Amino acid sequence: MTQEMDLNQRFEDYIASDQKIEAKDWMPDAYRKTLIRQISQHAHSEIIGMQPEGNWITRAPSLKRKSILLAKVQDEAGHGLYLYSAAETLGISRDEMLDALHTGQAKYSSIFNYPTLTWADMGAIGWLVDGAAIMNQVPLCKCSYGPYARAMVRVCKEESFHQRQGFQIMLNLSQGTTEQKEMAQDALNRWWWPSLMMFGPNDASSKHSEQSMRWKIKRFSNDELRQRFVDMTVPQAELLGLTVPDPDLQWNEETGHYDFGPIDWSEFEQVVAGNGPCNRERIETRVKAHENGAWVREAAAAYATKSAERTSSQTSAA
Numbered sequence: 001m002t003q004e005m006d007l008n009q010r011f012e013d014y015i016a017s018d019q020k021i022e023a024k025d026w027m028p029d030a031y032r033k034t035l036i037r038q039i040s041q042h043a044h045s046e047i048i049g050m051q052p053e054g055n056w057i058t059r060a061p062s063l064k065r066k067s068i069l070l071a072k073v074q075d076e077a078g079h080g081l082y083l084y085s086a087a088e089t090l091g092i093s094r095d096e097m098l099d100a101l102h103t104g105q106a107k108y109s110s111i112f113n114y115p116t117l118t119w120a121d122m123g124a125i126g127w128l129v130d131g132a133a134i135m136n137q138v139p140l141c142k143c144s145y146g147p148y149a150r151a152m153v154r155v156c157k158e159e160s161f162h163q164r165q166g167f168q169i170m171l172n173l174s175q176g177t178t179e180q181k182e183m184a185q186d187a188l189n190r191w192w193w194p195s196l197m198m199f200g201p202n203d204a205s206s207k208h209s210e211q212s213m214r215w216k217i218k219r220f221s222n223d224e225l226r227q228r229f230v231d232m233t234v235p236q237a238e239l240l241g242l243t244v245p246d247p248d249l250q251w252n253e254e255t256g257h258y259d260f261g262p263i264d265w266s267e268f269e270q271v272v273a274g275n276g277p278c279n280r281e282r283i284e285t286r287v288k289a290h291e292n293g294a295w296v297r298e299a300a301a302a303y304a305t306k307s308a309e310r311t312s313s314q315t316s317a318a
């Protein structure tokens with residue numbers, strides 16, 4: 001008991017002095033659990049997040065756009081892999097995490113359950129979804145858990161490129177023909193509110209925020225980050241000549257922030273509960289991809305066994 005109290009005190013001291021907790025350090029069970037929860041959900045979001053854009057790789061309007069989109073989707077796969085590796089350092093296996101995703105027990109970001117109907121959606125995803133992801137993830141580079149914080153540094157660098165390529169698509173469309181501008185506006189209309197929902201429930205309903213902020217996993221609350229995102233994005237929409245689909249949106253001279261209208265939390269809850277427009281399709285596609293990749297995993301496992309046998313016979317011969 002005293003030993004546990006000592007360990008707990010040391011953990012708390014580490015957190016208070018902004019030192020990183022590393023995989024082999026002692027940590028309270030609840031800290032470990034919440035990190036596994038958040039990091040695995042984040043990894044699943046990256047992997048499922050490949051689908052809405054993957055849907056447009058064959059239909060990109062030029063070879064240049066196609067190679068950029070292909071690289072972006074590959075980056076997302078990479079982010080998923082770093083994040084699964086970071087979660088594995090906490091004692092959960094990749095198979096357990098994937099199993100939870102494939103059986104519908106694990107959450108992933110609500111945003112990826114919306115369809116990508118036109119090429120402008122590639123612009124809106126890069127601009128808004130990656131923009132929201134950056135806003136949320138830059139503070140995670142300072143998260144108290146070392147492996148997660150370090151993974152986030154590289155992820156954020158790549159997300160900034162993603163955000164810029166999305167904005168560029170929106171800029172080209174909004175300076176294009178009337179039809180192209182309408183397509184950009186329609187994409188903004190459809191992605192705006194779901195992007196605000198990415199930050200999670202409002203602070204009064206966020207069950208994990210308080211503790212996660214105390215542990216310095218999260219550095220800002222859901223509402224704080226959402227507000228920052230609105231403040232950053234509205235001037236960008238103005239630059240594009242597009243209208244944010246919120247009649248209540250207004251600059252507030254007193255607070256120095258934009259006021260915005262109410263979020264439809266019932267839509268958010270439905271999507272998170274599995275009833276969004278594409279939830280079923282996303283999981284089915286993911287499960288099929290996993291099944292189709294079985295031969296790769298088997299080949300890699302057979303190769304690893306053979307290499308281990310070869311190394312051990314060389315060691316015993318020496």
Ligand code: FAQ
Nearest residue numbers: 042045046049108109110133197198199200206207208209
């Ligand atoms: N969707 O108490 P809180 C990307 C859940 S970016 C679904 O506030 P917390 C890049 C939450 O998990 C997207 N579920 O929770 C990309 C919890 O459920 P639980 C991913 C949501 O953890 C761009 C419950 O509601 N980014 O992928 C959502 O303190 C383009 C209560 O909520 C991250 O994951 C939601 N939107 O705060 C890829 C960032 N919001 O676990 C491809 C890391 C909340 O009790 C293309 N994660 N929930 O069953 C975080 O910062 C946090 O986990 C939050 C939620 C802010 C998402």
